[in-house]
Amino acid sequence: MFAREDDVLEAAELWRREGRGVALATVLETWGSAPRPVGSHLVIDDAGHFLGSVSGGCVEGAVVTEAQEVIASGIPRRLEFGVADEAAWTVGLSCGGRIAVYVEPVS
């Protein structure tokens, strides 16, 4: 079952207060069929733990990886996943939709 959005935002705050490196990913835009609505969150820490979702489990792995660089650099970035993008197909947004995700550090 998906975590409630408040759990995700509460975890982001708690994890940061514990001294972990933390990034917050947010669904900015969706096209076609997309499993999670705009505004959905995924929180990631510097050990690769994560809570919440930005898709139905299809691209979370790639977002968690990108989040490590965001935590290290402190610079937010925008990611896009969709069937038009071969790399994205590899990570598997198999529902045929496209999504844009914003990944930012919690600083």
Added chain:
Amino acid sequence: MRLDLLATLNAERAARRACLVVTELASGEQRLVRATEIGGDPLAPVLREALAQGRSGLAADGAAFVSVNIPAPRLLLVGAVHISQALAPMAQITGFDTTILDPRTAFATPERFPQVRLLAEWPDLALPAYGLDAFTAVAALTHDPKVDDPALEAALAARCFYIGALGSRRTHAKRLDRLAARGFSPEALERIHAPIGLSIGAASPAEIAVAVLGEIICALRRPARVRAEGAAA
């Protein structure tokens, strides 16, 4: 997101106050805008619309992202009755923070309602602390005016997003007379859904629970439609 902004956001959420977070995507700059502060924001019309729709999204030609934070919907079931035994777990699965109120301690027991918050008190005593608001649905199911009426009055005053009352058309007509005598306008009383629930021919308590939950979800997700259908009925 800055930790102080995140902490403020979580505090607003915990206090069940609606707010928005605006992110300027080019710079990463962020600001938290409380519902009461929208008028002073450069994106005021966009934020007002986003809050009314309850929908996050891009704004200012994609230059900004508006994240809408609306309190999680709650459901207050007035009456620890048979319908509530089916409705409470269904509502919890659907994501409603669910509470049952019934001053009759023989009804409001943990044995009959495992895993649900129970308030075995009269509405006038329990509701001030519970805090009815616009993100709460209230279904009055006891058939007893001594319990249902005060809860309905409080729900009308708090502008709960859904207010439903069990009972036949005749029972409801008498209820409307009582509430009108207490000073409620015809427009206010039209907000009460009665007979309660979507018209799906529900017969058993569990089927009535489905009809009520469907009507509550419709009020949450398609408020205009519920109003239009209510006016046509």
